[in-house]
Amino acid sequence: xxxxxxxxxxxxxxxxxxxxxxxxxxxxxxxxxxxxxxxxxxxxxxxxxxxxxxxxxxxxxxxxxxxxxxxxxxxxxxxxxxxxxxxxxxxxxxxxxxxxxxxxxxxxxxxxxxxxxxxxxxxxxxxxxxxxxxxxxxxxx
Amino acid sequence: xxxxxxxxxxxxxxxxxxxxxxxxxxxxxxxxxxxxxxxxxxxxxxxxxxxxxxxxxxxxxxxxxxxxxxxxxxxxxxxxxxxxxxxxxxxxxxxxxxxxxxxxxxxxxxxxxxxxxxxxxxxxxxxxxxxxxxxxxxxxxxxxx
Numbered sequence: 001x002x003x004x005x006x007x008x009x010x011x012x013x014x015x016x017x018x019x020x021x022x023x024x025x026x027x028x029x030x031x032x033x034x035x036x037x038x039x040x041x042x043x044x045x046x047x048x049x050x051x052x053x054x055x056x057x058x059x060x061x062x063x064x065x066x067x068x069x070x071x072x073x074x075x076x077x078x079x080x081x082x083x084x085x086x087x088x089x090x091x092x093x094x095x096x097x098x099x100x101x102x103x104x105x106x107x108x109x110x111x112x113x114x115x116x117x118x119x120x121x122x123x124x125x126x127x128x129x130x131x132x133x134x135x136x137x138x139x140x141x
Numbered sequence: 142x143x144x145x146x147x148x149x150x151x152x153x154x155x156x157x158x159x160x161x162x163x164x165x166x167x168x169x170x171x172x173x174x175x176x177x178x179x180x181x182x183x184x185x186x187x188x189x190x191x192x193x194x195x196x197x198x199x200x201x202x203x204x205x206x207x208x209x210x211x212x213x214x215x216x217x218x219x220x221x222x223x224x225x226x227x228x229x230x231x232x233x234x235x236x237x238x239x240x241x242x243x244x245x246x247x248x249x250x251x252x253x254x255x256x257x258x259x260x261x262x263x264x265x266x267x268x269x270x271x272x273x274x275x276x277x278x279x280x281x282x283x284x285x286x
Contacts, residue, residue, distance in 0.1 A: 027172070069174070
């Protein structure tokens with residue numbers, strides 16, 4: 001499959017509209033089961049606090065997956081992603097009551113050969129940047 | 142606690158092959174809340190040019206998480222104090238249902254950053270036929286007391 005977004009239709013600076021992804025404890029329990037990462041800091045408040053965290057935090061990979069979904073929903077084809085990397089700059093704290101909101105936005109940062117573009121991603125929760133140096137290289141149509 | 146620097150450059154041979162199933166891919170897609178049909182419906186995946194359902198871009202973490210590198214007691218890693226620092230995937234193609242894969246990991250860097258210890262591990266995820274699917278770069282940080 002080719003991506004639905006056309007290389008010719010994007011410019012450096014093209015913005016991908018921001019989206020908000022809610023995260024609650026049930027998401028983290030499901031993610032623990034599906035990924036095999038059962039570190040209790042992601043589902044047990046007493047353990048999170050005992051190791052100096054403010055509360056239960058999301059798996060970094062859960063946050064990375066949401067930003068990945070943001071990119072693949074935009075491109076139209078998950079198979080179009082050829083490179084994807086992030087730095088986890090701050091934890092996403094997920095309170096029992098109400099959970100957290102992840103706000104993700106993106107911008108085309110560079111156009112490469114072979115119809116590829118570099119998408120720079122921004123992810124915030126509770127006014128903190130939770131990902132930095134987050135970039136995906138996507139092959140467009 | 143300082144990690145054992147003797148581990149820098151050490152490679153860990155593949156363990157048991159991991160067989161990627163449609164059910165596991167769907168479970169993972171459900172857990173990340175991604176409804177894309179190419180993760181769930183073989184016909185939709187085929188219509189999109191894939192031989193079978195494909196896995197989301199972060200799925201290879203499931204396969205690489207079982208690396209024997211980090212559980213060797215000689216390394217001295219205190220798992221309770223570990224946070225994920227950075228993660229990167231370089232894809233040759235998406236992982237898909239039916240793939241039988243093995244991981245070969247190498248610890249490429251260990252260094253101190255203030256009170257923390259940083260460790261970088263690179264993993265090649267290949268089919269048992271030797272096709273490289275994905276290279277992962279995983280940076281973990283052991284927080285100092």
